[in-house]
Amino acid sequence: xxxxxxxxxxxxxxxxxxxxxxxxxxxxxxxxxxxxxxxxxxxxxxxxxxxxxxxxxxxxxxxxxxxxxxxxxxxxxxxxxxxxxxxxxxxxxxxxxxxxxxxxxxxxxxxxxxxxxxxxxxxxxxxxxxxxxxxxxxxxxxxxxxxxxxxxxxxxxxxxxxxxxxxxxxxxxxxxxxxxxxxxxxxxxxxxxxxxxxxxxxxxxxxxxxxxxxxxxxxxxxxxxxxxxxxxxxxxxxxxxxxxxxxxxxxxxxxxxxxxxxxxxxxxxxxxxxxxxxxxxxxxxxxxxxxxxxxxxxxxxxxxxxxxxxxxxxxxxxxxxxxxxxxxx
Amino acid sequence: xxxxxxxxxxxxxxxxxxxxxxxxxxxxxxxxxxxxxxxxxxxxxxxxxxxxxxxxxxxxxxxxxxxxxxxxxxxxxxxxxxxxxxxxxxxxxxxxxxxxxxxxxxxxxxxxxxxxxxxxxxxxxxxxxxxxxxxxxxxxxxxxxxxxxxxxxxxxxxxxxxxxxxxxxxxxxxxxxxxxxxxxxxxxxxxxxxxxxxxxxxxxxxxxxxxxxxxxxxxxxxxxxxxxxxxxxxxxxxxxxxxxxxxxxxxxxxxxxx
Numbered sequence: 001x002x003x004x005x006x007x008x009x010x011x012x013x014x015x016x017x018x019x020x021x022x023x024x025x026x027x028x029x030x031x032x033x034x035x036x037x038x039x040x041x042x043x044x045x046x047x048x049x050x051x052x053x054x055x056x057x058x059x060x061x062x063x064x065x066x067x068x069x070x071x072x073x074x075x076x077x078x079x080x081x082x083x084x085x086x087x088x089x090x091x092x093x094x095x096x097x098x099x100x101x102x103x104x105x106x107x108x109x110x111x112x113x114x115x116x117x118x119x120x121x122x123x124x125x126x127x128x129x130x131x132x133x134x135x136x137x138x139x140x141x142x143x144x145x146x147x148x149x150x151x152x153x154x155x156x157x158x159x160x161x162x163x164x165x166x167x168x169x170x171x172x173x174x175x176x177x178x179x180x181x182x183x184x185x186x187x188x189x190x191x192x193x194x195x196x197x198x199x200x201x202x203x204x205x206x207x208x209x210x211x212x213x214x215x216x217x218x219x220x221x222x223x224x225x226x227x228x229x230x231x232x233x234x235x236x237x238x239x240x241x242x243x244x245x246x247x248x249x250x251x252x253x254x255x256x257x258x259x260x261x262x263x264x265x266x267x268x269x270x271x272x273x274x275x276x277x278x279x280x281x282x283x284x285x286x287x288x289x290x291x292x293x294x295x296x297x298x299x300x301x302x303x304x305x306x307x308x309x310x311x312x313x314x315x316x317x318x319x320x321x322x323x324x325x326x327x328x329x
Numbered sequence: 330x331x332x333x334x335x336x337x338x339x340x341x342x343x344x345x346x347x348x349x350x351x352x353x354x355x356x357x358x359x360x361x362x363x364x365x366x367x368x369x370x371x372x373x374x375x376x377x378x379x380x381x382x383x384x385x386x387x388x389x390x391x392x393x394x395x396x397x398x399x400x401x402x403x404x405x406x407x408x409x410x411x412x413x414x415x416x417x418x419x420x421x422x423x424x425x426x427x428x429x430x431x432x433x434x435x436x437x438x439x440x441x442x443x444x445x446x447x448x449x450x451x452x453x454x455x456x457x458x459x460x461x462x463x464x465x466x467x468x469x470x471x472x473x474x475x476x477x478x479x480x481x482x483x484x485x486x487x488x489x490x491x492x493x494x495x496x497x498x499x500x501x502x503x504x505x506x507x508x509x510x511x512x513x514x515x516x517x518x519x520x521x522x523x524x525x526x527x528x529x530x531x532x533x534x535x536x537x538x539x540x541x542x543x544x545x546x547x548x549x550x551x552x553x554x555x556x557x558x559x560x561x562x563x564x565x566x567x568x569x570x571x572x573x574x575x576x577x578x579x580x581x582x583x584x585x586x587x
Binding site for chain 1: 376379381401402403404405406408409410411412414415416417418419420421422425426429430432433435437438439440465485491
């Protein structure tokens with residue numbers, strides 16, 4: 001598909017889904033009231049529901065999904081494997097742990113940069129370990145196993161923190177980091193993460209072409225003129241910044257970075273560079289839809305977005321793993 | 330005239346001396362073939378020429394500029410490389426895969442334009458890949474994949490091309506096909522350096538042979554001067570009967586040397 005056409009279709013789709021997410025919710029609203037509120041001429045109550053509750057929540061879902069989609073696509077390009085993804089590789093879990101540690105020590109108060117920073121540091125630590133391992137571990141299975149190890153370790157430390165939580169409030173706070181949710185997010189939460197997302201996006205965009213060349217393996221890419229060191233550093237940094245920032249908004253949400261690039265790839269000729277942008281749009285759209293599901297599924301306690309993502313994503317992971325084994329041997 | 334020079338190059342890895350005091354000059358218009366037994370350091374020499382393997386002594390220079398002073402893209406516009414392993418992590422189309430050869434010129438394989446598109450077009454035509462250009466690389470045969478690797482290297486339009494066993498897993502017709510492509514590259518003014526094991530093919534197509542043993546270059550010259558029964562015994566430890574003609578060369582290994 002031509003890039004322009006793909007982007008037009010994808011953007012239009014995201015726009016429609018965004019509108020649907022604004023319309024759907026626990027407070028029923030007629031179409032007329034909805035459109036009046038949308039253009040800023042509705043009743044005060046509707047305006048608040050639309051612009052102060054649903055819009056930031058939907059925007060948060062989109063931003064988180066998009067950054068996970070882009071991180072997944074970039075990591076898959078770097079590690080040359082369709083199973084690489086922040087969630088699977090334990091990057092999200094370590095990032096959530098980073099944030100939880102900050103919360104545990106009470107360092108993270110509302111509207112402070114501490115939580116996003118701690119989340120980014122956690123993501124960075126995990127990604128650096130993985131990249132170092134990727135250079136020595138010949139097989140990708142080893143890498144995935146290291147990811148599983150990182151995830152388990154982060155889970156264990158998280159359990160320890162929950163165990164030792166000083167009060168119920170910080171317990172609930174830390175729980176929400178591990179489960180993942182975009183409920184009650186404000187524009188402020190997104191604004192705090194924005195600089196990290198922007199820098200991460202620039203890092204990834206600057207090495208996109210090199211990721212295409214890495215399709216042929218490191219020795220070939222070197223021969224083609226790729227600066228391997230720079231590509232590794234910027235991809236790791238970019239993916240960590242974006243994953244960390246998304247975790248700081250919504251906690252750990254897995255599998256978006258796996259599913260979105262996988263669905264996009266056939267449409268862009270399996271070119272890693274061209275996968276990143278559309279994977280971000282699709283990741284954002286998928287997470288908005290998942291969040292609509294969370295809001296619509298009638299449960300007594302609202303279902304957590306990260307839980308729903310994992311329930312759908314984990315089987316998808318198994319399916320992709322089985323298919324890629326057949327394809328790449 | 331473009332020159333790729335290696336002088337006094339030594340490579341040591343895990344206490345093993347893989348390359349010792351390698352001296353050679355590669356010039357445009359030549360097809361130089363590196364031959365020698367397994368573990369003689371052929372691949373090490375090739376990757377040293379590319380700057381991929383660090384030297385503990387000596388230097389590789391491209392027209393008097395040390396290789397390490399060149400930016401990766403600058404180097405890639407001078408030296409193309411066909412590695413032994415040719416695997417695609419993603420099932421790209423042939424055209425995009427060949428388009429990656431234009432990486433050092435700032436091209437994206439998905440959106441080739443202008444000079445980049447023209448170079449890819451020429452490379453596809455030269456390697457008879459035009460009818461296959463929209464096929465996915467994972468549907469190709471070994472021979473077709475070898476041609477894709479050649480086309481990618483040609484698309485870079487470099488004065489030098491290094492190839493590591495480009496015909497290793499190919500049937501005789503495809504071997505001939507790839508060697509003809511490399512020969513044509515050299516005849517058109519490129520300098521090709523090729524590692525290979527098939528001595529008959531090497532003798533037929535090479536301008537010169539570099540003989541390696543135990544990490545050293547032990548002989549360097551035209552096939553008719555260096556390909557002798559004595560050398561086969563010294564380097565490969567086999568007795569061989571050799572007949573060199575214009576049309577074809579024949580190296581028959583009779584058995585291990587006494």
